[in-house]
Amino acid sequence: MALEPQRRSFLGFLTFGLGAIFSAILGVPIVCYVIDPRHRRAPKSAMKLIDGVKLDDLRATPVQGVIRDTRVDGWTLYPNDVLGRVWVVKRDQALPAFPDKAAVVAFNARPQAEKDAFLLVFTTICPHLGCSVNLGGDGFLCPCHSARFTLAGAQAGVGNPARRGMDSLEWEIDEDDPEFNRLEVKYQRFEALKIEKNAIG
Ligand code: FES
Known part of the structure; x- marks a missing residue:
């Protein structure tokens, strides 16, 4: 058919x-x-800008900065969320001048211990049980159980409940800042209560 x-x-x-x-x-x-950008993985960069801190503004009194980044929680994207806070402590030795980016790159390549002679960056999280450490006395003081620390982050006072000093963080000068006046930090959290400094994220 x-x-x-x-x-x-x-x-x-x-x-x-x-x-x-x-x-x-x-x-x-x-x-x-x-x-949809909400379903893309957040860009991962080890170093994060310390918001609110400029090298020119550092004085003898430590200043607190904020660490922000993209955070995804289930279906919700937080593009500029606060991950944590840090204390930046200026030390006696003045930072060298940075005439160009090459000088910054060379400085950042130095070992961390060498850079820490110029300034120190600590997480504000208390190594005892995780409260936020404030300035107090001639150093730092945790309001929860009165752990005291020197400006160099070492334990201070007798009967200190913290089993180690404040947790310092790796830092460097922001190479992309045209004024070379900003800091970046490898923001990490550490296990509470331990004598050793064990990173947990
Ligand atoms: S949490 Fe800081 S002293 Fe206990």
Whole structure:
């Protein structure tokens, strides 16, 4: 019969058309999910800007800075969330001048212990049980159980509940800052209560 090929081609088109419609129905949400920035992995960079601290503004009194980054919590994206806070302590030795980016890169390549002769960066998280350490007396004081620390972060006073000094962080000059006046830090958290400084994230 002449109608048979026509019927077959109609069924073929029907099958093809339905397949295309179902693919579109299923595919569009998937493509939207993939290209939606909320579902992309947050960019990972070890060094994070210390917000609110400029090298020119550092004086004998430590200053506190904020660490921000993108955070994803379930379906919610927080593009500029506060990850934590740090204390920046200026030491006696003045930082060298940075005439150009090459000088900053060379400085950042120095060992951390050498850079720490110029300034120190501590997380504000108390190594005892995690409260936020404030300035107090001639150093730092934790309001929760009165752990005291010197400005160099060492334990101070008798009966100190903290089993180690404040947790220092790796830092460097922000090479992308045109004025070379900003700091970046490798922000980490450490296990509480331990004598050793064990990073946990
Ligand atoms: S949490 Fe800081 S002294 Fe206990």
